[in-house]
Amino acid sequence: MFTPLIAMCISLPFEQDRKPSAFIQVAVIDPHKQDLVSHACTEIVEANKDPLFLTGVTFPSEFPASPETLVKLTVYDAKDKSQESVSKHLFLIVCGSFLGSATFSVGDLLRAKDERLTLSLRSSDGVCTAGSVVVSRLKMGEMEEVDVDHITTDSSTQKVRYCCKAQKSLEFIPINLHTxxxxxxxxxxxxxIYDIVTVGAPAAHFQGFKCGGLQRLLSRYEAEKKSTAYQCIYYSPEHTAKAQEVLSTMSLLQPLITSLADQLLQAAQEHSSPGLRDALKNLSDKTEQFVHTLKDELVKSALLALHAARPGYVSKNQNPVVCNNVEGSQTTTAGEGGSLPLKHQDSIPHHKEYDEEEWDRVWANVAKCLNCVIAMVDKLHEEDNSKQEPVPEQQLADVITSHNPGDWREQLCPVVTRLKECVMEVVEKAKRAMTFVLLQEAACSVPQGFLLQQRRDVVFSQALAALACGFVMRLYAGIQDKGFLRQLHLVGLVAQFESLLSTYSEEIGMLEDMEVGISDLQKVMFKITEAKSDELSDLQPLVCGQRDHFAVEVPLPRLVFQTLPEEIKEGKPLQVFPVLFNVGINEQQTIAERFGDISLQERINQKNFEMLEAYYKTLSEKLPLECLPCFQTQTDIKELLETLGQNVVTKKRKNVEILWIAGTICRRLNGIRFTSCKSAKDRTSMSVTLEQCALLRDEHQLSKDFFTPALNCMRREGCRIENVQKNIRCRKYAFNMLQLMAFPKFYRPPEGTYGKVDS
Structure with missing residues (x-):
C-alpha cells in the first residue's frame, strides 16, 4: 500500500463562444467489492478550455490505494457557479453539465512513462471522444532537476499560483511559494548546496492597497485612537503588549509559587535541611521573578485609571473625577462648593476614596513576606546546627523534648501562608488592571481594529508559512553540522528576506504589508520534537499558540532526532531573527526615485541593518566564529557589515549591492535566504539566478567568460522558467523592452525569454 498524489489537467474541444468552467469529480472503484465511492472533487477553473487543477487527489492511510484500484474521473461544466456553496457532490448533479469521463487503474499510472497518463474523455454513450485528461503522479516534496555540467538546481512544487491571488478563500496561503x-x-x-526560498510578497493581495498597506494603516489607526472621538483611555501597542505579557507571566508564576511554597512546608515536615534549602532557593527565584514582572508603572497607572472610571471615585486630596479619556488622562469636574452629588446605584460599587500608594504597599509586601520566610528558614537551620553541638545529657534531653519534627512546619506555616496570600492579592489587583488595559484597547478597536487585525493575520500567515518552510529546509541541510546545531540552540538563526518591490503605486502598499508581516515573525519560536513515526503525516510541522507568541513544532524521524544536542531534544525554544532588505529595480522604482518618495525603503533598510548588526554581535559573544561555514571569499563578516552599513546610507539609485551584500552575510551566518517580489516569478527569477551564478563565480571558480552564458542558461532553462510556466502557462517572463531598459544590467533576461503575457 502507498499514498500517491494525483494531479490533473484537461483539454476540451469547445468551438462555441462560451468557454466551459470545468471541474472533475473523482470516484474510486474497489476491484473486489465493485463499489463506486465518490472520493474527491477539484476546484472550478472558470472559462478555460485547457484547465490545470490546483486541487490534487490523495489516498490517505485510512483509504489506501493498491495497483488494482480503479479511479473514475468525471468532468462537468459548472454553468451556475453561484450555487457552489451547496455540498459539492449535490452541486455536481444539480448544477453541472456532463462533459465526459475516463477510467484508469493506479497500476497503469505507476507503469506509465514518467508516471503520466493521457486519457480520452468519453461521452455518456462511451463512443465519442469529448476531449482528453492528463493524470500525473506527484511524490510529496517532488523535486525537478536540471543538470548543467556539475550543477543541479532543484525546485519544489508551489502552493498557490499568482493568478489565484484575488481569491478570498486563498488569501491566507502564500503565493507561489517555492524552495x-x-x-x-x-x-x-x-x-x-545553496538553498533559497522564493515567495510572492506576503501581503493582503485580495483586500488591495487603495488606502495603503499595514504600516500606513496602523499609523493612521493609532493616531485616530488618540483623538477625543473615542470614549476610552488610549494605550499604545507597547502598553497592550506589556499587559498581555504580565497576564501570561502571572498565570504561570502564581501556581508555581504556591506549589513551591507547599514543597517548602513538606520539607519542613520531614525535617530535611537539604530539602528545605533547595525548596527555598526555587521559591525565592520564582518569587523574585514575579515581583520583577510587576515592577512596572503600567500596573499602577492602570489601577488608578480603573478606579477613576468607577462612579463615585475620589482620590485622596482630590475632587470627584469624571474620566474624559485622552492619552489616559482624567479631567476633574466639580460643582460650586465642592463635590457634585452622585446618584446611588446599588448594582455598581462606589469607592469613596482611593489610595494611590496602595499598590506600592501590596506589591512590596510580597518581597517582605519572602524575606520573612528566608529569615525563618535561616533561624531553623541555626537551631538545627546548634542542636548538633555537644551538650550535657540533661540539656540534650531538654532539646529533644522541646524540638519535634513538626516544629519546623509549625513555625514556617504562618509566614508561608502570608506569602501566598500576598501573592494572591497582588495577582487579583494586577489582573484587574491589565484586563482593564486590554478592554480599553478592545473598545478603541471596534470595528476598524478588527479589520486591521484580520489583514495583519493574513499577511502574517503567508510569512509564517514561508518561514516554516525555510526553517525545515535549513534544518535538514545542517542536521549533521555540529557548529550549526550549536548556533541554533545558543543564539538562533537569521532569516533574511530580500524584496524587489518598488516604492510606487500599489507595490508600496505591498511593501508596507510585508514590513509588518516580517516584523511579526519575531513572535515565532521553533521547537524540535520526535515524530511518532516516519510516515509523512507525522512529519508535518505544527503551529500552536496565540498572536503574541507562536510556536512551530518540527517533528523529526527518531533516528535523526537522536543525533541532536541534548538542549534541542529537551525542547528548548529556538529563535529566528527576521530581517528585511528592499531595493526596487523596475520602471516604477525609477518614477519613485525621480518624482516620488523612497523614504520607506530607506527606513526599512536602515532599521534592519541595525538588527542584523545586533544579531552578529550576539553571535560573536556566545559562539566561536569557527562554528560558521567556510567560504572561499576571505572578506571578514565584520567588514561586510561595515560595507552594508555604508551602502544603506548612501544615496544611490537602485543600489542592488545592498541585496548582494545582505545575501552574502546571511549565508556566511548560516541563515535562511528568502527572495520576493510581487509574484515571485519574474524579478525574483532574475535575482535568484544572478545569486546562483555569483556563488559559482566566487566559490567555485566560474570563469568570468562563462558568467553571462551561465546566467542566460539558468534563465532560459530550468527551475525558474518552469516556475513561470506553472503560474501563467507560458514560458515567458512578464517583461517588455521598455521595462527592461530601467532594470539594472544583470537583472535583464536573455532575448526570447520575455514578452507581453497575461500575468
Missing amino acids: QRMRVTCPRKTDA
Whole structure:
C-alpha cells in the first residue's frame, strides 16, 4: 500500500463562444467489492478550455490505494457557479453539465512513462471522444532537476499560483511559494548546496492597497485612537503588549509559587535541611521573578485609571473625577462648593476614596513576606546546627523534648501562608488592571481594529508559512553540522528576506504589508520534537499558540532526532531573527526615485541593518566564529557589515549591492535566504539566478567568460522558467523592452525569454 498524489489537467474541444468552467469529480472503484465511492472533487477553473487543477487527489492511510484500484474521473461544466456553496457532490448533479469521463487503474499510472497518463474523455454513450485528461503522479516534496555540467538546481512544487491571488478563500496561503536548491559537485571537493526560498510578497493581495498597506494603516489607526472621538483611555501597542505579557507571566508564576511554597512546608515536615534549602532557593527565584514582572508603572497607572472610571471615585486630596479619556488622562469636574452629588446605584460599587500608594504597599509586601520566610528558614537551620553541638545529657534531653519534627512546619506555616496570600492579592489587583488595559484597547478597536487585525493575520500567515518552510529546509541541510546545531540552540538563526518591490503605486502598499508581516515573525519560536513515526503525516510541522507568541513544532524521524544536542531534544525554544532588505529595480522604482518618495525603503533598510548588526554581535559573544561555514571569499563578516552599513546610507539609485551584500552575510551566518517580489516569478527569477551564478563565480571558480552564458542558461532553462510556466502557462517572463531598459544590467533576461503575457 502507498499514498500517491494525483494531479490533473484537461483539454476540451469547445468551438462555441462560451468557454466551459470545468471541474472533475473523482470516484474510486474497489476491484473486489465493485463499489463506486465518490472520493474527491477539484476546484472550478472558470472559462478555460485547457484547465490545470490546483486541487490534487490523495489516498490517505485510512483509504489506501493498491495497483488494482480503479479511479473514475468525471468532468462537468459548472454553468451556475453561484450555487457552489451547496455540498459539492449535490452541486455536481444539480448544477453541472456532463462533459465526459475516463477510467484508469493506479497500476497503469505507476507503469506509465514518467508516471503520466493521457486519457480520452468519453461521452455518456462511451463512443465519442469529448476531449482528453492528463493524470500525473506527484511524490510529496517532488523535486525537478536540471543538470548543467556539475550543477543541479532543484525546485519544489508551489502552493498557490499568482493568478489565484484575488481569491478570498486563498488569501491566507502564500503565493507561489517555492524552495530551490543548487547543488554543485566537483571531484576535488565535497559537494556544496545553496538553498533559497522564493515567495510572492506576503501581503493582503485580495483586500488591495487603495488606502495603503499595514504600516500606513496602523499609523493612521493609532493616531485616530488618540483623538477625543473615542470614549476610552488610549494605550499604545507597547502598553497592550506589556499587559498581555504580565497576564501570561502571572498565570504561570502564581501556581508555581504556591506549589513551591507547599514543597517548602513538606520539607519542613520531614525535617530535611537539604530539602528545605533547595525548596527555598526555587521559591525565592520564582518569587523574585514575579515581583520583577510587576515592577512596572503600567500596573499602577492602570489601577488608578480603573478606579477613576468607577462612579463615585475620589482620590485622596482630590475632587470627584469624571474620566474624559485622552492619552489616559482624567479631567476633574466639580460643582460650586465642592463635590457634585452622585446618584446611588446599588448594582455598581462606589469607592469613596482611593489610595494611590496602595499598590506600592501590596506589591512590596510580597518581597517582605519572602524575606520573612528566608529569615525563618535561616533561624531553623541555626537551631538545627546548634542542636548538633555537644551538650550535657540533661540539656540534650531538654532539646529533644522541646524540638519535634513538626516544629519546623509549625513555625514556617504562618509566614508561608502570608506569602501566598500576598501573592494572591497582588495577582487579583494586577489582573484587574491589565484586563482593564486590554478592554480599553478592545473598545478603541471596534470595528476598524478588527479589520486591521484580520489583514495583519493574513499577511502574517503567508510569512509564517514561508518561514516554516525555510526553517525545515535549513534544518535538514545542517542536521549533521555540529557548529550549526550549536548556533541554533545558543543564539538562533537569521532569516533574511530580500524584496524587489518598488516604492510606487500599489507595490508600496505591498511593501508596507510585508514590513509588518516580517516584523511579526519575531513572535515565532521553533521547537524540535520526535515524530511518532516516519510516515509523512507525522512529519508535518505544527503551529500552536496565540498572536503574541507562536510556536512551530518540527517533528523529526527518531533516528535523526537522536543525533541532536541534548538542549534541542529537551525542547528548548529556538529563535529566528527576521530581517528585511528592499531595493526596487523596475520602471516604477525609477518614477519613485525621480518624482516620488523612497523614504520607506530607506527606513526599512536602515532599521534592519541595525538588527542584523545586533544579531552578529550576539553571535560573536556566545559562539566561536569557527562554528560558521567556510567560504572561499576571505572578506571578514565584520567588514561586510561595515560595507552594508555604508551602502544603506548612501544615496544611490537602485543600489542592488545592498541585496548582494545582505545575501552574502546571511549565508556566511548560516541563515535562511528568502527572495520576493510581487509574484515571485519574474524579478525574483532574475535575482535568484544572478545569486546562483555569483556563488559559482566566487566559490567555485566560474570563469568570468562563462558568467553571462551561465546566467542566460539558468534563465532560459530550468527551475525558474518552469516556475513561470506553472503560474501563467507560458514560458515567458512578464517583461517588455521598455521595462527592461530601467532594470539594472544583470537583472535583464536573455532575448526570447520575455514578452507581453497575461500575468
